Amino acid sequence: MNQPTSKRLRVDLLPQPELTYPDVVLVVDVIRATTTATAFLEAGASAIYTAASLEQARAFKDHDVVIAGEEGGLMPAGFDYGNSPREALEAKVTGKTVVMATTNGTRAAHLAATTAKHVLLASLYNAHAAARLAHELATEEVAILCAGAGGKVALDDTYTAGVLAEFIQLMGLYDLQDGTLIALATRRTYPDPLEPLSLSIAAQSLQRVGLEADVPFCAQIAASPAVPMLEGRVGDALIFRRYQPQRTTASGED
Amino acid sequence: MNQPTSKRLRVDLLPQPELTYPDVVLVVDVIRATTTATAFLEAGASAIYTAASLEQARAFKDHDVVIAGEEGGLMPAGFDYGNSPREALEAKVTGKTVVMATTNGTRAAHLAATTAKHVLLASLYNAHAAARLAHELATEEVAILCAGAGGKVALDDTYTAGVLAEFIQLMGLYDLQDGTLIALATRRTYPDPLEPLSLSIAAQSLQRVGLEADVPFCAQIAASPAVPMLEGRVGDALIFRRYQPQRTTASGED
Numbered sequence: 404m405n406q407p408t409s410k411r412l413r414v415d416l417l418p419q420p421e422l423t424y425p426d427v428v429l430v431v432d433v434i435r436a437t438t439t440a441t442a443f444l445e446a447g448a449s450a451i452y453t454a455a456s457l458e459q460a461r462a463f464k465d466h467d468v469v470i471a472g473e474e475g476g477l478m479p480a481g482f483d484y485g486n487s488p489r490e491a492l493e494a495k496v497t498g499k500t501v502v503m504a505t506t507n508g509t510r511a512a513h514l515a516a517t518t519a520k521h522v523l524l525a526s527l528y529n530a531h532a533a534a535r536l537a538h539e540l541a542t543e544e545v546a547i548l549c550a551g552a553g554g555k556v557a558l559d560d561t562y563t564a565g566v567l568a569e570f571i572q573l574m575g576l577y578d579l580q581d582g583t584l585i586a587l588a589t590r591r592t593y594p595d596p597l598e599p600l601s602l603s604i605a606a607q608s609l610q611r612v613g614l615e616a617d618v619p620f621c622a623q624i625a626a627s628p629a630v631p632m633l634e635g636r637v638g639d640a641l642i643f644r645r646y647q648p649q650r651t652t653a654s655g656e657d
Numbered sequence: 658m659n660q661p662t663s664k665r666l667r668v669d670l671l672p673q674p675e676l677t678y679p680d681v682v683l684v685v686d687v688i689r690a691t692t693t694a695t696a697f698l699e700a701g702a703s704a705i706y707t708a709a710s711l712e713q714a715r716a717f718k719d720h721d722v723v724i725a726g727e728e729g730g731l732m733p734a735g736f737d738y739g740n741s742p743r744e745a746l747e748a749k750v751t752g753k754t755v756v757m758a759t760t761n762g763t764r765a766a767h768l769a770a771t772t773a774k775h776v777l778l779a780s781l782y783n784a785h786a787a788a789r790l791a792h793e794l795a796t797e798e799v800a801i802l803c804a805g806a807g808g809k810v811a812l813d814d815t816y817t818a819g820v821l822a823e824f825i826q827l828m829g830l831y832d833l834q835d836g837t838l839i840a841l842a843t844r845r846t847y848p849d850p851l852e853p854l855s856l857s858i859a860a861q862s863l864q865r866v867g868l869e870a871d872v873p874f875c876a877q878i879a880a881s882p883a884v885p886m887l888e889g890r891v892g893d894a895l896i897f898r899r900y901q902p903q904r905t906t907a908s909g910e911d
Contacts, residue, residue, distance in 0.1 A: 415809060415810075416670055416671070416810045416839075417670070417671055417673070417810070419671070419808040419809075421808050422808055422809070552835070554673040554675050554676055555669060555673070555676070555834075555835065555836055556669075556670045556671075556810070556835060556836045556839060557835050558835035558836075558838050558839055559835075561835075561839050580809075580858065581806070581809065581810060581811050581812035581813075581815075581856075581857055581858050582809055582810050582812075584812050584843075584853070584856060585670075585810060585812055585815050585839060585843050587846075588842050588843040588845075588846035588847070589838075589839050589842040589843070591842075591846060592841075592842035592845060592846065593842070599838070602835075602838060603835055604834065604835050
């Protein structure tokens with residue numbers, strides 16, 4: 404598709420404050436923030452804001468703004484939605500802004516946004532579209548940044564990074580780095596995505612609060628073409644909108 | 658061998674300041690610090706001190722103390738040895754203290770030493786002995802802490818963690834965590850240890866300074882029974898000595 408080039412395909416299994424991103428970043432928090440953000444766009448939301456805290460999210464609440472998030476896996480007091488992608492896909496959010504407050508995914512997105520040219524939210528759910536868009540936008544590097552969980556690498560995010568890396572490799576020549584080879588090894592070890600996702604600490608936490616049905620949702624590969632793409636900021640929050648190919652100006656019929 | 662228990666087998670692919678270690682830690686910096694430390698013990702060194710900087714290492718130099726370390730892969734000015742395990746194994750260090758100054762491995766060891774009960778230096782070279790000792794010492798958790806490289810996960814360390822985890826699992830029942838499953842997946846993807854070690858960024862750096870012959874040395878599995886074990890501190894440096902099973906007092910015939 405493209406000419407042979409030698410861009411880098413990098414996977415960072417944990418956000419590290421000292422890391423910088425020169426080009427494109429795919430942020431992955433597959434259980435559940437980046438899957439849920441995509442599901443809200445599928446449901447018709449016009450924008451996703453990622454807020455750094457529950458308090459900050461509450462401050463955004465308005466008649467055309469709904470707030471979604473989690474505290475110990477569950478919907479916080481005063482919120483409209485939790486962080487469930489099943490619920491997000493059914494949500495009445497057409498034309499609305501959804502403010503999401505999550506922990507690991509938000510931290511990773513904000514780290515990427517500090518230096519990157521393009522920040523996309525990626526999951527298994529939008530894996531084809533996110534991989535393709537990253538490949539098309541990149542001039543020197545595609546970085547996949549896994550959110551991890553509480554300072555530790557996460558099996559679900561590492562596996563998803565491996566799926567994304569495999570798709571990206573199909574489209575062009577990339578130099579692979581240590582993290583990429585680890586993610587690819589993880590992906591190849593588990594043919595069925597439901598297995599690594601179910602084994603992850605994130606899935607075990609969901610099971611404790613009765614939300615384990617979110618895991619098969621998150622394990623769907625490439626069921627959505629929607630890719631949340633960073634467009635700007637409002638205060639400390641990042642603004643993501645659905646990437647619209649081949650359009651020069653917005654005409655806004657979501 | 659042991660009764661069925663349910664200890665945790667944890668792999669941390671990167672040192673993180675917020676992580677704590679309640680029990681046993683195997684620190685892994687396979688290319689090259691933890692391999693080289695073991696090789697110095699094989700050569701008869703009575704102790705390994707890990708110093709936090711080149712300057713600190715230089716301050717230790719004395720008639721029965723040699724200093725070893727690296728700067729860009731090579732031996733720093735005024736040092737007796739570099740960080741090459743081949744050189745360490747041939748070194749004239751019988752009965753001497755070797756002060757080592759390296760970057761990633763030292764940082765990981767110092768993090769582990771802050772909270773852990775037992776800190777061991779592990780590599781492929783001493784993998785059997787290190788895995789067995791960790792299993793025997795642990796009452797609740799064996800953690801394998803990979804040094805990584807410059808804030809990123811390292812393929813060589815992750816692979817080594819997988820080899821160690823596989824050996825530890827042979828000896829008892831352990832609960833596995835996300836990092837452990839990722840390390841095991843990496844280990845199973847590469848049957849020949851030389852392949853992931855050669856692909857790692859650490860090996861590529863050695864090649865640039867003509868030290869690639871260290872890589873096959875580091876890829877030997879279980880060639881040494883020596884396990885450097887943390888025994889104390891002197892100033893900011895950690896003191897490691899060869900673990901001596903079944904001996905109540907030292908009688909020192911290395």
